[in-house]
Amino acid sequence: METPIDRTTLEAALHISGAPSSDFDLNPDFSDAVTGDLRAAGVLIPIMDHPNGPRLVLTKRSSALKHHPGQIAFPGGRVDPTDTDPIDAALREAEEEIGLPRQSVDVIGTLPTHETVTRFQMYPVLGxxxxxxxxxxxxxxxxxxxxxxxxxxxxxxxxxxxSRLWRGQKRSFFTVPYGPYYIWGATARILRGLADRVQL
Structure with missing residues (x-):
């Protein structure tokens, strides 16, 4: 039987323990080739109620950005010195990127961190x-x-x-396409982790 998706379901899913994820989960040989300090980033997984069931708000990144141009992503970004923590950063970035007032968001909780190949330690915040x-x-x-x-x-x-070639090597990744939107990489991996929790 299909699990109904509502706020209670999501809150319960966050209480299930789980290990951090990374872009290297499907590419263990890549981890030794990528160096550099990890930079903390907070990302918001913003969910809005809808008559036909809750919906996730996502963005398509500008093609002018240095990191992940044109990709589908959660609103979010690097933790600034003025942010109190990654949750604060996620709420600030969501307000800046999509005009979502932080006072309109109930933070349900956080998922385990996700390490990206571009050396970001992402803190996913469910809102x-x-x-x-x-x-x-x-x-x-x-x-x-x-x-x-x-x-x-x-x-x-x-x-x-x-999979596709990245720096001359085959790199595998999760995808969860929706209509014209190709959701892949870290965004898809984090969503897959949440999906696995909901199914438990």
């Missing part, structure tokens, strides 16, 4: 949007804001593992 808001894209960072049914990204059957 429930309790107020209506009009998304406003920050043009320097975001080219598009869209939503995806949570039922889609929390169904493990919708995920695939694909």
């Amino acid at each position: 429930w949007i309790r107020d209506d808001f009009t998304p406003i894209a920050e043009p320097g960072e975001v080219s598009e804001i869209f939503t995806v049914p949570m039922s889609h990204v929390l169904n493990p059957d919708n995920f695939n593992v694909q």
